[in-house]
Amino acid sequence: VTHSMKYILTGVSEVDSFPEYTAVGMVDDIPFVYFDSNIKRMIPKTEWIKENEGTDYWDRESQRESGWMSTFKNNIQIAMQRFNQTAGVHVFQKMYGCTWDEETGDVDGFDDFGYDGEDFITLDLKNLRYITTKQEALITQANWNKNKAFLEGKKQYRTQICIEWLKKYLQYGERTLKRQVSPQVSLLQKDSSSPVTCHATGFYPSGVTISWMENGQDHHEDVELGELVPNEDGTFQKSSTLRVTPDEWKKNQYSCVVEHQGETKEEKEIRTN
Known part of the structure; x- marks a missing residue:
């Protein structure tokens, strides 16, 4: 560390x-x-x-x-x-x-x-x-x-x-x-034609990796990584946004992978916000 x-x-x-x-x-x-x-x-x-x-x-x-x-x-x-x-x-x-x-x-x-x-x-x-x-x-x-x-x-x-x-x-x-708090991970999207945002929040310490998978393979295209932002309670949040068409999203299996302190979380289901 x-x-x-x-x-x-x-x-x-x-x-x-x-x-x-x-x-x-x-x-x-x-x-x-x-x-x-x-x-x-x-x-x-x-x-x-x-x-x-x-x-x-x-x-x-x-x-x-x-x-x-x-x-x-x-x-x-x-x-x-x-x-x-x-x-x-x-x-x-x-x-x-x-x-x-x-x-x-x-x-x-x-x-x-x-x-x-x-x-x-x-x-x-x-x-x-x-x-x-x-x-x-x-x-x-x-x-x-x-x-x-x-x-x-x-x-x-x-x-x-x-x-x-x-x-x-x-x-x-x-x-x-020296505490460790795991992130909460969610996939957010305004509507079906909007980009999909993978949002990790509430984690500590600040080191986190957010990546995307397409059909089990690493996916780097049309991805925009956000800045690390502190939360009021001393934890952190970070997001990564993927631009895909509704058609591509339906045809392929996309998931967001968040790694923090040796622990990995994968999220596939979108919560609409």
């Missing part, structure tokens, strides 16, 4: 209805801490972090995010200049963190930056350098890559510090984070 911890930081310009800076911390895709520029405090999103950490932790986390908040304000300004933009809504994002394989002990880390929904610059941890395909990020890339101490710091955080915290959080939230 591979576990992960990541923080997603988002800065936006010129949007009144949305905080100009937000940060979400996640363990195994479950949000456990949250900060934004309106509340100006890091707050707990799960019981296990609330129960296990005290004032020092929340002060330290809030302070760090306040630092990021002003950095992001600056980053948006710099990015706008580089892309020759003077005004308008712009989004600057950073996603960083680490993964740890419980069985092998392998660790990995990431530091990805995005601007206006596109990749801006990203850390290649194996070769310890930042890579980019964007002309506008070349100055940043050159500055970061020549600073060896900066790069070593990135490596140390991702391969040691982040991993230590991840293991600590997994211990805190063991009851919830």
Whole structure:
């Protein structure tokens, strides 16, 4: 089992209805801490972090995010200049963190930056350098890559510090984070000429595979896989949609196969919704 911890930081310009800076911390895709520029405090999103950490932790986390908040304000300004933009809504994002394989002990880390929904610059941890395909990020890339101490710091955080915290959080939230809940699977269709959707919901952890079979053979054509979506209760849902004509559906035997934590479920009957 591979576990992960990541923080997603988002800065936006010129949007009144949305905080100009937000940060979400996640363990195994479950949000456990949250900060934004309106509340100006890091707050707990799960019981296990609330129960296990005290004032020092929340002060330290809030302070760090306040630092990021002003950095992001600056980053948006710099990015706008580089892309020759003077005004308008712009989004600057950073996603960083680490993964740890419980069985092998392998660790990995990431530091990805995005601007206006596109990749801006990203850390290649194996070769310890930042890579980019964007002309506008070349100055940043050159500055970061020549600073060896900066790069070593990135490596140390991702391969040691982040991993230590991840293991600590997994211990805190063991009851919830290490539980296993099987998905409920259903085939849904609005009417006979609509696509058929295979919907898996209520499962934990988040790793799931949804595939289609036609007459006992793997079927990959006209299939659209949906995004993984969190449910309110900390479980997940995901769907896959198959486009077939009513005629093809009648003539052939289609089924949806959902694999989760070594368990397989197959569904052939459509429930109309």
